[in-house]
Amino acid sequence: MSIAVENLTKCFGPLCVFRDFSLVIGEGERLCLMGPSGVGKTTLFNLLLGLQRPDHGHIRGLEGRRMAAVFQEDRLCERLCATANVLLGCDGRAEPAQADALLEALLIEEEHRRRPVYELSGGMRRRVALARALLPNSAFLALDEPFKGLDEETRRQAAATVLAHTGGKTLLLITHDEREAQLLGARVFRLEPAAQP
Amino acid sequence: MSKVQPTKKVLLTAGAALFWLLVWQALSLKINNRILLVSPVTVLGRLFELLQTAGFWRAVAFTVGRILLGFLSACTAAVLLAAVSAKSAALRGLLRPLLGTVQATPVASFVILALLWFSSRNLSVLISFLMVFPIVYANCLQGILSVDRGLLEMARVFRIGPLRRLLYIYLPDVLPYLLSALSVSLGLCWKSGVAAEVIGIPVGSIGELLYQAKVHLDTADLLAVTLVIILVSLSFEKLFLWLAYRLQRRLEGTVRV
Numbered sequence: 001m002s003i004a005v006e007n008l009t010k011c012f013g014p015l016c017v018f019r020d021f022s023l024v025i026g027e028g029e030r031l032c033l034m035g036p037s038g039v040g041k042t043t044l045f046n047l048l049l050g051l052q053r054p055d056h057g058h059i060r061g062l063e064g065r066r067m068a069a070v071f072q073e074d075r076l077c078e079r080l081c082a083t084a085n086v087l088l089g090c091d092g093r094a095e096p097a098q099a100d101a102l103l104e105a106l107l108i109e110e111e112h113r114r115r116p117v118y119e120l121s122g123g124m125r126r127r128v129a130l131a132r133a134l135l136p137n138s139a140f141l142a143l144d145e146p147f148k149g150l151d152e153e154t155r156r157q158a159a160a161t162v163l164a165h166t167g168g169k170t171l172l173l174i175t176h177d178e179r180e181a182q183l184l185g186a187r188v189f190r191l192e193p194a195a196q197p
Numbered sequence: 198m199s200k201v202q203p204t205k206k207v208l209l210t211a212g213a214a215l216f217w218l219l220v221w222q223a224l225s226l227k228i229n230n231r232i233l234l235v236s237p238v239t240v241l242g243r244l245f246e247l248l249q250t251a252g253f254w255r256a257v258a259f260t261v262g263r264i265l266l267g268f269l270s271a272c273t274a275a276v277l278l279a280a281v282s283a284k285s286a287a288l289r290g291l292l293r294p295l296l297g298t299v300q301a302t303p304v305a306s307f308v309i310l311a312l313l314w315f316s317s318r319n320l321s322v323l324i325s326f327l328m329v330f331p332i333v334y335a336n337c338l339q340g341i342l343s344v345d346r347g348l349l350e351m352a353r354v355f356r357i358g359p360l361r362r363l364l365y366i367y368l369p370d371v372l373p374y375l376l377s378a379l380s381v382s383l384g385l386c387w388k389s390g391v392a393a394e395v396i397g398i399p400v401g402s403i404g405e406l407l408y409q410a411k412v413h414l415d416t417a418d419l420l421a422v423t424l425v426i427i428l429v430s431l432s433f434e435k436l437f438l439w440l441a442y443r444l445q446r447r448l449e450g451t452v453r454v
Binding site: 049050051066067068069071073075077078079080084088089090091092132136 | 345347348350351353354355356357358361365366369
């Protein structure tokens with residue numbers, strides 16, 4: 001089932017980020033949302049994940065479906081190790097070996113997987129957040145700058161891992177780098193600032 | 198500030214304690230009055246005698262049981278109410294003046310009121326409850342309100358269950374607040390609980406022993422019983438904090454989900 005954003009309006013005080021905005025993401029499609037800072041990419045991300053409510057309009061196709069996300073911040077449980085953080089995304093419905101395999105694919109070695117994540121570098125933490133989003137059997141995956149802080153080679157490897165684990169899943173990517181959209185084979189959608197009243 | 202090795206710290210503490218015991222002994226010899234100040238040797242001798250009587254142990258059990266009951270029930274009620282209050286600003290507003298008043302009211306006023314309403318047997322349960330509840334509630338509430346909103350949103354998106362939310366998102370943030378509250382309130386509940394017993398004089402309590410010591414001007418008894426109260430209070434404080442730290446350590450590091 002595709003995801004349909006219909007006539008969406010979302011304002012913060014006098015500033016309207018979306019005004020009568022519509023968008024369709026096809027079933028299993030990979031869509032890359034691009035646009036200047038402040039245009040509403042993260043707001044749309046939050047609206048799709050149900051973390052914010054639209055003032056008007058509807059989002060259809062996500063009701064009751066399992067979702068996963070990489071947020072703008074890593075949002076990890078600092079005192080848990082990398083493996084435990086990844087498993088937490090599945091609420092205990094996965095084996096540690098599955099989490100470890102995913103972390104290994106994202107180039108996180110065993111010695112780092114057993115450490116509390118506050119001891120890891122920014123790039124490693126980002127990949128732990130990515131692994132946490134990839135492991136659950138979700139129908140919709142939203143990734144807000146998932147490759148932030150990764151070097152070119154690690155980014156390619158991370159993108160390959162995303163592709164290997166998202167077959168058939170609907171994917172929303174937010175990035176400022178069009179090459180990341182190409183790496184994931186995603187259709188680019190450019191958000192324009194909403195007209196103000 | 199220079200760091201002190203653990204063994205050296207123990208030796209320094211023991212040395213300081215010995216110094217003050219010697220000062221006490223010297224003062225008691227100088228004053229030479231069994232009512233004004235008895236020597237530590239006399240107090241220890243009296244304590245040894247008391248430890249051999251069944252009545253003393255019954256009094257200790259009576260008071261310890263009641264103060265602990267008050268403490269544990271206050272902790273449980275405070276944590277539960279803080280969890281509910283964290284969801285409702287109206288409830289927080291409603292409780293603020295009530296708890297502020299409880300904290301500001303002298304123990305003696307509560308004791309006198311409580312004696313009008315209840316029997317003195319369970320006075321220390323009520324008083325230790327009233328002393329502990331506001332502290333644990335306020336700290337626990339602050340801890341819950343300081344939990345990372347981003348992590349809670351993450352938990353919502355990933356549909357993480359309530360138990361894992363509690364263990365891995367709430368507890369790591371709330372435990373330091375709770376530990377601080379436990380540390381403060383444990384000492385307070387003993388002091389206020391025993392003070393209540395001294396005023397209410399329930400039969401067979403430590404408070405009654407202290408009251409009798411006062412009536413008979415028996416300073417040796419007074420200090421021997423006080424020593425027991427200090428030891429029991431410190432033991433429970435160490436035990437509870439040790440348990441809480443162990444729980445905190447379990448939640449840290451390489452915890453598997």
